Amino acid sequence: MAAPCVFWGAAVSYRLFLGGRVSLALRQGVWKAAAAELQILRLRHTTGVTAKKNVAALRRETYTVDFIKKQIEEFNIGKRHLANMMGEDPETFTQEDIDRAIAYLFPSGLFEKQARPIMKHPEQIFPKQRAIQWGEDGRPFHFLFYTGKQSYYSLMHEAYGKLLDVEKRQNQLQAKGLFSEKTKTKDLIGSRWLIKEELEEMLVEKLSDQDYAQFIRLLERLLTVECSAEEEEFVQRFRRSVTVQSRKQLIEPLQYDGQGMAFSTSEGKRKSAKAEAIVYEHGSGRIKVNGIDYLLYFPVTQDREQLMFPFHFLDRLGKHDVTCTVSGGGRSSQAGAIRLAMAKALCSFVTEEEVEWMRQAGLLTADPRVRERKKPGQEGARRKFTWKKR
């Protein structure tokens, strides 16, 4: 047996390597030579609960369960120490308090926020690891282990099972004649499906794009038919809410001046120009910039068109008086800054719906474009030097 000899030699070395494991295996039954080889091969793949180095997993660091538990204990003790250091109550020391304490104790000037010192719970720091998929006998726990993507396929299986249940129920109702074509309009606005990365993180498994698409399609199909509360809850697990942007818009409160006229103040910026605008509720459309009439301050029509935009959009062209101050920038950026300031100030005189329309029109967003830096080896930010063939 030339071939087995080679195996045997290898097996011997492994036997020596693994030590006590082999005797345990032999105790479990009558083994043929080939079976012994297989066993040893199988043994090779086992990772012990004890901290034995696994050859296959040397590619990636694995954090054992014990290790994670130890880290969590250290974190909690450290949290209490930190609370004592800061003079706070250790029982009610939250994560925000920890962040503030660390930022205070280790001030960092680094621009990259993720490079700064952090102290967070180990579950957020160490990536999620798969627990051991098979038992001591080597048999995998999950019935879909050999598909390769057990969590994904089990999820699909579950979802499809639910779909079949719902359809069966519907068929029964139809047979009885109690089927009603109710179409519930589920409130899908304000929430979105999980993205692929989030799903991967949830399942601790790599997915392909087609897998992900298939899953989302299945869930959407589940949504189209009417389902009971538990199915709803199952689907909602895979949806994340999206905050409605407009509710973040800060609306300035109205102020009243000596004569009882309501006015509203706000600021705006564009490039390096800063502007502050005071919009009065009743007026005849006069605008004064730095004490000068806007026709004289902005001789170019384009700038005046920018000033006109918020009022024209809300159809309030001759109805408000504005006084503004502006500094910095050039003529175009000053006009843009005043426009933003006026639009923000107008929010206080206008309904919520119109505020949302203004936001969608882009009147309430500060223009983030600034001058791009010139790079060495180039003539400008993008322009390269003239290429000479020789």
Place this chain on the structure above:
Amino acid sequence: MYHNNCDFAAPPTKSMLTEWQLSVLVLLYISPICNEDENLSVAAAMLTRTSRLVPGARRLDPGRLLHTGSQAPQSLAAHLDNPAPDDSPRAVSRTSEKDPARHGEQHEGLHYNIPLQDMRTLFPHSLPPRFSMQVKTFSEACLMVRKPALELLHYLKNTNFAHPAVRYVLYGEKGTGKTLSLCHVIHFCAKQDWLILHVPDAHLWVKSCRGLLPSTYNKQRLDQPAEASIWLKNFKTTNERFLSQIKVQEKYVWNKRESTEKGSPLGEVVEQGITRVKNATDAVGVVLRELKGQSSLGGFRLLVAVDGVNALWGKTTLKREDKSLVAPEELALVHNLRKMVKNDWHGGTIVLTLSQTGSLFKPRKAYLPQELLGKEGFDALDPFIPILVSNYSPKEFESCIQYYLENSWLQHEKAHTEEGKKELLFLSNANPGQLERLCAHL
């Protein structure tokens, strides 16, 4: 039909006959034309009644009959004559009143038409370029009647020509209509048969002149032959009639061979200036001096209209051959014009306009007389009557838009809607110049 109703019981006496007959005739004349049947029936009743009464007694006042009879002709005359301008309640932008002398408050904001023939006489090459383009495009010259011009016309109508000439200065921000108000005044004076001395833009005399010659009259000063000859040509076109009437009071020797005798018409001096370009500046000086001297005599009324008068006291951009800057008083034209603008003569008026647009070394936002004239100019012009020309009032703005719409100049579909008008109002801030530029061709 009237004959049936009337029933004269007894023939009236001779003295009364005429009155009765008159009234009857009046009624007879009027009745077929106007349908005042009630009056007729009343008149008929009165006539029959009175005719049955004592014919000699004048119970009924024939004047009353005449009055009722003549009521009809009065209203009829009113209908026929129609002196009021046609005002439809909707699009009000024009008036048919062509004589500036009759412009009043009721014409404010309305455009009136100047015949093109008058334009060619009064303003040969001296209108603002954008306005002359508009005249060419619309093939009609329409000026809007505005408050500053009306005020000025009122003052002009009530001037006392025995007093020294009053100076009026039109000032205002850029594009508000100072030059066109001046044109309105010039048109008025031309209609009133004044002699018009119009300098369309004094700034042209202090910048970018090519041929500067040392003056033949005074060694320290400089001549500008080109500008002077152009001005003389325009002067001739405008005041053709007066050139033969006014006689020169002195002898002027131009050079060894040419001279103008005393008593010869002014036209000769002008001709001399136009033909002999070298003497043009001196010709201008002579013309100005003569007119100033003779206006006091009362033969004619003189209007001195200068646009951009702040050029006379500002700085120039002209340089001599040795690259030294020329001051304005060293230019003969400017010197003579300054003398003209002084109020030491009578028999006319001086209307001036300040202008930042062509001015040299003045900030863009300056528009007040103090800022634009400087100390020297202000002292020279003091005392004067300042007249502010401001942006359009809402009525005038509406009228201007209507005028453009009538001429099919605004082609945007939103131009005639309220929103469109509001947009234009915002973008131009009711400034006439800006509005014109906004509505202009691309």
